[in-house]
Amino acid sequence: MAVDLVYWFKGSMKRKAGLEEFCQFCDTQYLEVINYVQTRWLSLEKAVDRTLKLYTSLASYFKSNNDSQARFKRLQQLFSDPMTELHLMFYQATLPAFTNFNLLLQRQSSTVHLLHKQMHLYIRKLMSKFIKPEKIKDVRVSDIQYQSQEIQLPDSKLTIGFTTRVTLNRLLEGGDISQTQVKKFFAGVRGFFCEAVSYALSRLPLDEPVLQHATFVDWHQKMEASIDDVLFFVDRYKHLLPFDSPQDQDKMQEEFTDYQMMDDHEVSSRQWKEIKDAEDAEGEFLQTDKLWVHLSSLKNEVTGRPKFLRLIKVTQLVLCLPHSNADAERVFSSIGLNKTDTRNSLHGTLSSIMTIKMAASEPCFKFEPPAEVLMASRRATSSYNKAH
Known part of the structure; x- marks a missing residue:
């Protein structure tokens, strides 16, 4: 959905202007649609938040227009389905748990001493959203049979977000969605949490000495x-x-x-x-x-x-000791920004650029040279001018 939505409006001023008109009509602020990029670890939550802010305007836009392109048809079908908004609300309520742990791994200051505790807290937080609390307390996370229906919470107590729950009840009472759709939604929620816990248990080094x-x-x-x-x-x-x-x-x-x-x-x-x-x-x-x-x-x-x-x-x-590969990824990203197809003959200069950027604790435009450096520069400039 995110890719289709971004590319539908990307590069088309006419479509953007049309969306802006619907934003004014729906009394919402016009904002650019954010694209979710897998290599940008924190972009998913921002993309979901932005889509929900524009949801009313986007739904009106796609319901009121017609186009024969397959991408438009897919988007029109999604925004005509009330379950789409429910899924986005669920993601909005759930993603902060992943984002907060991700931010811990991306900290520039050392956090290797926090990882053991925070990894277990992260998995317990995920489990607490769909498992009975008494089945989690004082039990090793790797020993919890999280896929067992017997220890999982009923649909009425699953953590899906307050706004999601209110919207779900409103749509069900209004007849916009059926009980079958509700059951399918909760089955998807359980599957999502089980898959997230399974992935975390298999990838995180919980027993690393x-x-x-x-x-x-x-x-x-x-x-x-x-x-x-x-x-x-x-x-x-x-x-x-x-x-x-x-x-x-x-x-x-x-x-x-x-x-x-x-x-x-x-x-x-x-x-x-x-x-x-x-x-x-x-x-x-x-x-x-x-x-x-x-x-x-x-x-x-x-x-x-x-x-x-x-x-x-x-x-x-x-x-x-490094606590993640975030620093290495930042270096690779910075190299890619400096050494481009049109700027590919830097040789030793690239090493100097990277050394300066990695040593800098703040952006270059905020750097203020020490008074001693300025005085030495003036003397060197004066000597050069006199000699030439």
Whole structure:
């Protein structure tokens, strides 16, 4: 549907003008139809939201016009079917669960220490939409027989979104849809959730030991962690963490215990404000790398040496582990934007461009050179002008 809808209006000012007239008639704001692109991971939710905002106008447009093209016929049939809007509303209510987890994987700050917990929470959230809560609580997600009808919720309690439920009841009471269509809709909902859970269980590394043991890095999970989590990385990366002697491990135990016993007030409010993740609007996650930069600066009051000398080394290694391939995908995308068919002879220049772009923390138009760089540039310019 999304592809047909976009390509029907794409490149045709006449069709766009016609849709704009129907938007004015239906008292809705005219907006461009958004295309769903599989390589753009978050485009589906935006495409669905935009289609629903224009739904009344789009339905009027296709019901009021005639065209012999197959694409128009398909769209006309879809917008004449009241079930189309129900399916879009269901997607609008359900997709945020996928989008939020996707955003976690796309964070630029390290989140490898969060993945084990968040993967399980994500699957439980999906299951809670169609499975009885008591069948999910205190049970490993991989052991839940989610396809069994006995533990699934009845149709009246399936999580399909409040707006979807109200619209469904209104259409059924008004005779616009039949009871058979309703049963088919709920069967599709169950199939959708079962397939989503099956895909997540088969693709997500729920039992990956690296992710299980990396949780000690997280300030909020430190009390549930143990020294074994730290020693797992010492044993796995012996060539990078030479702390396998009994004396070193005893010191590591002391440092880890001190870390666990730390309270929130030992980090100032100003530092907590800096540590808060700028990508997280709800303040649920912290920029753990900045937190550990602060912890690395703490000194032992007696010896004056770093308080977490060994623990910091292990933490630095954990935070360097990639949590997804999002960064690599961004690099490939940036290369594709810079090296094009008409700009394909960059040679060493492309490497320099990518180095600058990957090192930049903000867009180039916001970059302000330091005063020292400006002064050196002026001196160099003056010297060049005098010499020529």
